Amino acid sequence: VLRLSGKGALSIARAFLRLGDAPVPRRAALVWAVDAGERLDRTLATWFPAGRSYTGEETVEVSAHGSPYILERLLELAREAGARDALPGEFSQRAFLNGRLDLAQAEAVCELIASETKLEHRAALSRLEGGLSRRVAGLRSRLLEISALIEANLDHPDEDLPPLELEAAAARLEALAGEIGALEGGQRRGRLGGAHPRVVVAGRPNAGKSLLLNALLGADRAIVSEVAGTTRDTIEESADLRGLRAVLVDTAGLGDPGAGGPLEAEGQRRTRTAIQSADLTLIVLDRSLPPESHRAVMGEIRELCGEDAAIQPVLSKCDLPPGTRASDIDGPAALETSALRGLGIEALAGAVRQRLSQERSPFSGLEVGARHRAALAVCREEAEFARDALAQGDEDAEILAGHHLRRASDALDAVTGRTTSEDVLREIFSRFCVGK
Ligand SMILES: Nc1nc2c(ncn2[C@@H]2O[C@H](COP(=O)(O)OP(=O)(O)OP(=O)(O)O)[C@@H](O)[C@H]2O)c(=O)[nH]1
Ligand SMILES: [Mg+2]
Secondary structure, X not given: OEEEEOOOHXXXXXXXXXXXXXXXXXXXXXXXXXXXXXXXXXXXXXEEOOOOOOOOOOEEEEEOOOOHHHHHHHHHHHHHOOOOOOOEOHHHHHHHHOOOOOHHHHHHHHHHHHOOOHHHHHHXXXXXXXXXXXXXXXXXXXXXXXXXXXXXXXXXXXXXXXXXXXXXXXXXXXXXXXXXXXXXHHHOOOOOOOOOOEEEEEEOOOOOHHHHHHHHHOOOOXXXXXXXXXXXXXXXXXXEEOOEEEEEEEOOOOOOOOXXXXXXXXXXXXXXXXXXXXXEEEEEEEOOOOOHHHHHHHHHHXXXXXXXXXXXXXXXXXXXXXXXXXXXXXXXXXXXXXXXXXXXXXXXXXXXXXXXXXXXXXXXXXXXXXXXXXXXXXXXXXXXXXXHHHHHOOOOXXXXXXXXXXXXXXXXXXXXXXXXXXXXXXXXXXXXXXXX
16 A cells, blocks of 8 residues: 655645546545556555545555555655655654644554554554543543642642641542552553563672572572572563562673583573663672672673663672672662572662663653553652652642642653653654554
């Protein structure tokens, strides 16, 4: 299918299609395509007037036979008549800009095309039909009601809201946060939305990676032993890091390539690949060893990650006498743990969670689904902050709550594209294929 969209689409199409004087809107017609006066192909062509097409603009769609020669000629004839090639996702982007779809729906087009299972297909279809957008609109208006209540009180500071009303507002926020959380969970079922952040545990052999992974999981998942080179393959497990779903990946230790033969070399290759696709890499360093022993592996992992934002040094085995102090390690502050004794594990989980939620802000370009999920997570957290502020009932509680509620509603607006920047839009639509 060749699709022309924009002002003049019909007159461009007439340059190579025998459309007749009065094509019927939105009715397919069997017409000849002609190339320099000669018949090129028998096609089905449909004219959509402005306002009654996918993009909202005047559109002509031509179904031709699938010969590469015919299709190439049709494209060339359209270009000669004044058309240009569409950018990836440009039709959907125009539909969005012309108000035919909101952003969540436009993205659903992408997901629908990518869906492989019945569940993914259903989730994308419901989003395309505006299911998510409607729920977001509902949440947004309830947030605004609560904000209005609080802000009305701010405008008339002499009439403090009675504590009962603050409590009622806090209770409404509590319920709202729960619903947002449920919606957030539901978004995980989309094909691309299923992508959880990946946390890779890496370091030298025997650094204590596997025991740390087990401690973070709270389960005996990976084999632990005093033999260096125990872990060969990468091991993935889904973990709940204080409410944030993440995939933890245990890896083979890095260093001395070749010492353990081809199996170990392959293990290390897999480790490097895992690090390169990680959202965060925990560099496990045995604290009982001297600082020099950490340099090479730190350097290598840094290089693989490309930036400090994506690494977290962890000094393991802090139950043993120290050979290295946290201040010996450059970059993000190292955290100390003893997986054996269960020390520092909660703090590490909290730090990981925080790092991941910072980096996955709804305003940076993310894949479809994850973008919605991250925006909803921010919205929920802001609603929770607001609720806590109100529940504590401090002097500035209303100001603080009002501030968090504004941020919560901004996060919702990012889902439907009400307040989405040009850059994010470009990023989102560039993931579509040409012609969609
Ligand atoms: N004292 C102490 N020993 C630990 C700690 N963590 C791990 N170990 C020990 O260190 C050895 C290696 O632990 P692993 O978790 O298998 O280390 P690894 O980094 O996965 O090792 P490879 O898979 O061989 O690269 C084991 O004997 C563990 O019992 C810790 O916190 N304290
Ligand atoms: Mg291991």
